[in-house]
Amino acid sequence: MHFIEFIYFVFFVMLFRYWRIFEIPNTPKWTMPTAFILKSSVGLFFLYIYYYSMNNAPEPSDAMRFLYESKELNNVFYKSPSDFFSLLTGIGDTAQLSLIHMNKSFIWNAGNFTLINDSRNTIRIHSLLHFISFGSPVVHMLFMSAFSLIGLRHLSIAVANYSKLKPLILFSVLLLFPSLLFWSSGILKEPFMVLGLGLILRFLLVNDPLKKRFIIGVFGILILTLFKPYIFICLIPAVLFYVIYKYVFKQIMILCLLSSFITLLVCVVLFSSKRKLITEYLSRKQFDMENVGEGGLHVYVNNNFYYFKPHQYKNLKIENDTVKLIHPSDAFFLSGDLKEVPKLVHLTEIGQKWKIHIVMPGTNSYIKTTSIDNSFTQLIENIPEALGNVFFRPLPIDKGSFLIYPAMLEVWILFFILLISIIFHRKLDSKSKGLITSFLLFAIGLMLLIGWTTPIIGAIVRFRFPSQLALLIIALITIDSKKISKRITHE
Numbered sequence: 001m002h003f004i005e006f007i008y009f010v011f012f013v014m015l016f017r018y019w020r021i022f023e024i025p026n027t028p029k030w031t032m033p034t035a036f037i038l039k040s041s042v043g044l045f046f047l048y049i050y051y052y053s054m055n056n057a058p059e060p061s062d063a064m065r066f067l068y069e070s071k072e073l074n075n076v077f078y079k080s081p082s083d084f085f086s087l088l089t090g091i092g093d094t095a096q097l098s099l100i101h102m103n104k105s106f107i108w109n110a111g112n113f114t115l116i117n118d119s120r121n122t123i124r125i126h127s128l129l130h131f132i133s134f135g136s137p138v139v140h141m142l143f144m145s146a147f148s149l150i151g152l153r154h155l156s157i158a159v160a161n162y163s164k165l166k167p168l169i170l171f172s173v174l175l176l177f178p179s180l181l182f183w184s185s186g187i188l189k190e191p192f193m194v195l196g197l198g199l200i201l202r203f204l205l206v207n208d209p210l211k212k213r214f215i216i217g218v219f220g221i222l223i224l225t226l227f228k229p230y231i232f233i234c235l236i237p238a239v240l241f242y243v244i245y246k247y248v249f250k251q252i253m254i255l256c257l258l259s260s261f262i263t264l265l266v267c268v269v270l271f272s273s274k275r276k277l278i279t280e281y282l283s284r285k286q287f288d289m290e291n292v293g294e295g296g297l298h299v300y301v302n303n304n305f306y307y308f309k310p311h312q313y314k315n316l317k318i319e320n321d322t323v324k325l326i327h328p329s330d331a332f333f334l335s336g337d338l339k340e341v342p343k344l345v346h347l348t349e350i351g352q353k354w355k356i357h358i359v360m361p362g363t364n365s366y367i368k369t370t371s372i373d374n375s376f377t378q379l380i381e382n383i384p385e386a387l388g389n390v391f392f393r394p395l396p397i398d399k400g401s402f403l404i405y406p407a408m409l410e411v412w413i414l415f416f417i418l419l420i421s422i423i424f425h426r427k428l429d430s431k432s433k434g435l436i437t438s439f440l441l442f443a444i445g446l447m448l449l450i451g452w453t454t455p456i457i458g459a460i461v462r463f464r465f466p467s468q469l470a471l472l473i474i475a476l477i478t479i480d481s482k483k484i485s486k487r488i489t490h491e
Contacts, residue, residue: 070124287332
């Protein structure tokens, strides 16, 4: 660890130890600094896997790309401060400025057709950290670990009001949950997601003073929307259910469930255009993720693209940054508009050339899933497959790196904790039942979204941990530690 990295590390340890605003009620004063030391250690492991050991890899990892491209954005400041602030805020002709200053970027220029580009927002934050990180990835990791730890603190305080576990045990279980610990200690989007979730749950579940509660809620919604918008979308139905359950149906569960189901059914039947739009969007996302999993080549066709799968490379000749058609070939025509459906076309103009947009090598954890193909009926039929892939994968027969084994173990640990919470459950009041149902709705909604669109084990493991976190919180609310103590004492 270099001197500047050591200084930042000591700064955060002292900050969490001596600034009372970061204390967790009814826990030792060294709880937060100890947690930060643990997260920093895991963060170093994350950097070793996804940064330092990837220096000679044929394709850089996402972690490397985020740091490289954020440094590229940071360098714009020294060329043109006005251009830098335009790119940083998204105000102005950012498309032209991106072409000038960020033309070598991969993540910055990929997927720039969405309303909220969470990848660009993450690059923007890292570009600001470059002013004080002196080029050290460890400094970036320390800041991100601190952000996520603050979110975890708010999360544990929110859940503590509904759990019978001691605050230290509750916080420790949340902290040590493997996926949460690993991904939230890295330098990708997950630390911001944990921070946003923690703030929102504190806003919803803790009776803070009104001004403080308002500030916490606004920041939580803003952070989650900017860095993980699909998580926020999945959270909305769960929050609406809890509000309706608590204030409209006065905690009568059967009426709330029945009315929610009828409302969903009516919306599906009446709003056919919206149903079609959502189905087509999910189909396109699934198609794009299949391309990432299988690998392939995208080339420019004006403002649109042709996509060639690896088995079609035999029909092409790749020359530097261009591709020439040497044999007739099928390809997919992709519009830059994510709402439009990919079209299978047959190309016959031998000698035609295109400029390469992206070459994707594919992943070794790709799994074959049933294509939605813009069919709402198929979308519904895919529900069991989607939930099964997200909850139970990876399986022993699945391909992937050595990281599939910890992920596999984590699935069974979570399953065991849920089983224990059922066996040693406590008597729940009406408010707790409503909260548990809301967490379950969030978990199922997120697992469906991931399962419908993601055919890559590595991506599933990374994306699903908020749903696993929701299931873990359900177990922590449900479990009765006194029953467990009595069973152990009796035996």
